[in-house]
Amino acid sequence: MNSLPSFETTAATSAVPTAAVHPKITGRNVNVFYGEKHAIKDVNVDIPERSVMAFIGPSGCGKSTFLRCINRMNDTISICRVTGDIRIDDKDIYDRSLDVVQLRARVGMVFQKPNPFPKSIYENVAYGPRIHGLVKSKSELDEIVETALKKASLWNEVKDRLQESGTGLSGGQQQRLCIARAIAVSPEVILMDEPCSALDPIATAKIEELIDELKQNFTIVIVTHSMQQAARVSQRTAFFHLGILVEEGTTDQIFTNPVDTRTRDYITGRFG
Amino acid sequence: MFLTLFGLVLAVAVVCFFVGRSRAVAVSGANYSALHSLPSYHGWWLVLMAAGPAFAVLVFWSLVSPYLLRPMMLSQFAPQLTEFSAAQLDGFWRDIQAIAGGGTPGVRDAFREEAAAAYQSTNRLSLIAMVALMIVLGAVGFSYAWNAIAVHFRARHRVETAVKVFLAASATVAILTTVGIVMSLLFESLRFFTMVSPLDFLFGTTWTPQQMAFRTDQVGGTAAFGFIPLLTGTLLITFIAMMVAAPLGILAAIYLSDYASPKVRAVGKPVLELLAGIPTVVYGFFAALTVAPFIRNSGQSFGFDVSSESALAAGVVMGIMIVPFVSSLSDDVINAVPQSLRDGSAGLGATKSETIRRVVLPAALPGIVSALVLAVSRAMGETMIVVMAAGMAANLTINPLEAVTTITVQIGTLLTGDQEFDSPKTLAAFGLGLSLFVITLSLNLVALRVVNKYREQYD
Ligand SMILES: Nc1ncnc2c1ncn2[C@@H]1O[C@H](COP(=O)(O)OP(=O)(O)OP(=O)(O)O)[C@@H](O)[C@H]1O
Numbered sequence: 001m002n003s004l005p006s007f008e009t010t011a012a013t014s015a016v017p018t019a020a021v022h023p024k025i026t027g028r029n030v031n032v033f034y035g036e037k038h039a040i041k042d043v044n045v046d047i048p049e050r051s052v053m054a055f056i057g058p059s060g061c062g063k064s065t066f067l068r069c070i071n072r073m074n075d076t077i078s079i080c081r082v083t084g085d086i087r088i089d090d091k092d093i094y095d096r097s098l099d100v101v102q103l104r105a106r107v108g109m110v111f112q113k114p115n116p117f118p119k120s121i122y123e124n125v126a127y128g129p130r131i132h133g134l135v136k137s138k139s140e141l142d143e144i145v146e147t148a149l150k151k152a153s154l155w156n157e158v159k160d161r162l163q164e165s166g167t168g169l170s171g172g173q174q175q176r177l178c179i180a181r182a183i184a185v186s187p188e189v190i191l192m193d194e195p196c197s198a199l200d201p202i203a204t205a206k207i208e209e210l211i212d213e214l215k216q217n218f219t220i221v222i223v224t225h226s227m228q229q230a231a232r233v234s235q236r237t238a239f240f241h242l243g244i245l246v247e248e249g250t251t252d253q254i255f256t257n258p259v260d261t262r263t264r265d266y267i268t269g270r271f272g
Numbered sequence: 273m274f275l276t277l278f279g280l281v282l283a284v285a286v287v288c289f290f291v292g293r294s295r296a297v298a299v300s301g302a303n304y305s306a307l308h309s310l311p312s313y314h315g316w317w318l319v320l321m322a323a324g325p326a327f328a329v330l331v332f333w334s335l336v337s338p339y340l341l342r343p344m345m346l347s348q349f350a351p352q353l354t355e356f357s358a359a360q361l362d363g364f365w366r367d368i369q370a371i372a373g374g375g376t377p378g379v380r381d382a383f384r385e386e387a388a389a390a391y392q393s394t395n396r397l398s399l400i401a402m403v404a405l406m407i408v409l410g411a412v413g414f415s416y417a418w419n420a421i422a423v424h425f426r427a428r429h430r431v432e433t434a435v436k437v438f439l440a441a442s443a444t445v446a447i448l449t450t451v452g453i454v455m456s457l458l459f460e461s462l463r464f465f466t467m468v469s470p471l472d473f474l475f476g477t478t479w480t481p482q483q484m485a486f487r488t489d490q491v492g493g494t495a496a497f498g499f500i501p502l503l504t505g506t507l508l509i510t511f512i513a514m515m516v517a518a519p520l521g522i523l524a525a526i527y528l529s530d531y532a533s534p535k536v537r538a539v540g541k542p543v544l545e546l547l548a549g550i551p552t553v554v555y556g557f558f559a560a561l562t563v564a565p566f567i568r569n570s571g572q573s574f575g576f577d578v579s580s581e582s583a584l585a586a587g588v589v590m591g592i593m594i595v596p597f598v599s600s601l602s603d604d605v606i607n608a609v610p611q612s613l614r615d616g617s618a619g620l621g622a623t624k625s626e627t628i629r630r631v632v633l634p635a636a637l638p639g640i641v642s643a644l645v646l647a648v649s650r651a652m653g654e655t656m657i658v659v660m661a662a663g664m665a666a667n668l669t670i671n672p673l674e675a676v677t678t679i680t681v682q683i684g685t686l687l688t689g690d691q692e693f694d695s696p697k698t699l700a701a702f703g704l705g706l707s708l709f710v711i712t713l714s715l716n717l718v719a720l721r722v723v724n725k726y727r728e729q730y731d
């Protein structure tokens with residue numbers, strides 16, 4: 001591990017991070033290819049435990065792609081190839097012996113586009129606990145569903161219509177339903193891909209509150225296009241550009257004193 | 273003659289299009305944006321008004337004139353025709369048409385020659401009248417349309433309306449044809465039910481219409497028209513076929529859409545669909561020569577008494593035949609379930625089969641149900657395999673090892689060979705056809721209800 005306290009980058013390799021006290025997730029020389037397209041280039045990153053890390057960067061720079069590597073969702077894309085080393089709690093998640101289903105139960109995900117199942121609101125949230133056999137009784141399940149919906153600040157809007165279809169909700173409600181669905185299985189890590197892109201400021205504030213609360217127990221990685229949001233919720237921030245992790249550091253440092261000119265240009269809105 | 277005139281109308285239409293278009297350009301002073309409608313709409317407008325009526329006259333006259341000419345000719349020669357029976361009158365009419373058209377008549381004599389000459393001159397007159405009418409209408413329409421073309425003329429709206437009318441007319445033709453078929457089915461069935469009581473038909477348990485032929489003097493007699501054995505036979509075979517086709521088809525669809533690699537899918541899907549292209553008669557002899565003996569032999573080795581023709585053989589082979597109906601449609605609907613739903617489920621730690629069982633299949637269920645209904649209709653309508661493998665014996669049984677027969681097979685046997693058109697034996701075919709129609713229709717309605725209910729709940 002590189003011990004220089006520097007965030008300088010070469011063209012293709014991001015510096016090996018140092019700041020994380022106890023990394024939950026570590027990525028080393030991660031490369032991702034979609035067929036011929038090289039979408040992630042030699043990314044090195046440490047994501048500390050029980051904290052929020054934000055990925056920012058212009059559209060198409062590979063934030064979602066990298067996020068999906070962390071719970072191996074890229075496995076479902078046949079042309080996608082991942083090389084390098086990604087570890088959670090020092091275990092290689094691309095190891096052959098690792099059970100990807102278990103991994104995804106530990107590393108939950110909220111997708112960029114809301115994707116509720118065509119089932120009732122209740123069944124959407126109960127889905128995870130059911131398949132993992134987390135509950136023994138109906139009342140226990142009711143409890144989990146209610147807690148998850150409350151945490152996602154959706155409970156008040158849907159408590160009288162739990163049996164109605166989840167796809168009948170508004171876009172923002174659907175996104176909060178997906179958040180509730182993810183936290184209902186109480187994962188250790190939650191990956192959120194622009195969870196607030198369809199939400200109004202009030203719901204956004206509630207989700208940010210939720211993220212703040214969740215970080216007591218969980219490790220959270222969030223992709224966002226809102227600089228303010230990254231600044232508000234995250235402890236560390238990573239800036240991606242064209243598949244390269246340009247700069248990574250504490251959120252304060254990135255937003256007040258970025259080292260790389262590309263980072264400075266991006267956060268001051270000079271390009272995007 | 274018709275084709276020549278049709279070609280002429282078409283040529284006039286093409287000319288009208290260009291004339292109308294350039295007229296529109298001219299009135300606008302080559303300033304297109306001043307026109308309310310694009311020049312080509314004015315072209316179409318002129319086509320509609322000039323060639324449209326002429327074309328309508330042509331079609332209508334050609335369809336109707338034979339029906340007017342025939343009574344005219346017959347009444348003109350009525351004195352000589354008094355002895356003729358209805359069939360002879362038909363022959364006479366055919367003969368004079370053949371002579372006039374330069375064909376080979378059945379009989380050629382001086383009287384027929386004379387009649388043919390008269391027919392020819394009347395026909396020519398009628399043709400001249402028709403062409404004159406076409407020209408007049410075309411000219412009137414042309415001059416009206418020509419004068420209407422102006423900068424603010426709303427040709428686009430007129431043309432759009434005409435398109436709408438044309439489409440509605442096409443839909444009406446299709447609907448009326450269907451209604452007509454159903455009506456004829458209904459009326460012939462009603463005639464049948466005046467000869468055989470509907471109660472005997474619906475609840476009778478013996479089906480022996482063939483005995484009719486020996487006892488023409490005595491309607492009813494030992495000929496029995498009980499439809500129950502046919503119904504049970506049909507349902508039994510359809511049930512067996514669906515027991516084969518539903519699981520095989522749905523599982524194959526799941527494999528192809530979610531498990532197979534793109535390469536396997538690229539080969540597997542067309543190969544499966546190839547099954548649908550095999551003629552049913554080939555399935556028929558496969559059933560009769562391979563499957564039926566196999567079932568009989570293996571049945572005998574277990575000590576069962578299996579007839580050489582059995583519902584089981586026909587049903588199993590029919591099931592294989594309709595696998596592609598189920599699999600192909602189900603595969604399409606399963607594929608149409610968005611990948612994001614699969615990702616959502618996988619992201620929660622569901623395995624592939626959990627995802628399919630709990631998310632994909634429920635979302636695809638309405639489509640799968642319609643695939644199954646289509647397959648059932650297909651199975652009920654299938655004739656050839658049953659004839660060859662299940663026999664024609666109208667046994668009332670639900671034992672799949674016995675020979676049975678189905679509604680469609682009996683319709684086939686009732687109408688093959690020489691038949692008198694008003695004997696109950698022949699008309700029974702319409703009764704059977706009507707019952708099959710009612711069964712399939714209600715099946716479709718029920719399935720539609722189920723599908724809609726499910727949609728309301730989940731979509
Ligand atoms: N399934 C795929 N197949 C092929 N190329 C892909 C696929 N998914 C993403 N890419 C490509 O990989 C690159 C990174 O995409 P990614 O979705 O990670 O961007 P992003 O940073 O999340 O952008 P956004 O902010 O717009 O969501 C893009 O150039 C994209 O075209």
Ligand SMILES: [Mg+2]
Binds near residue numbers: 063064065112
């Ligand atoms: Mg993205």
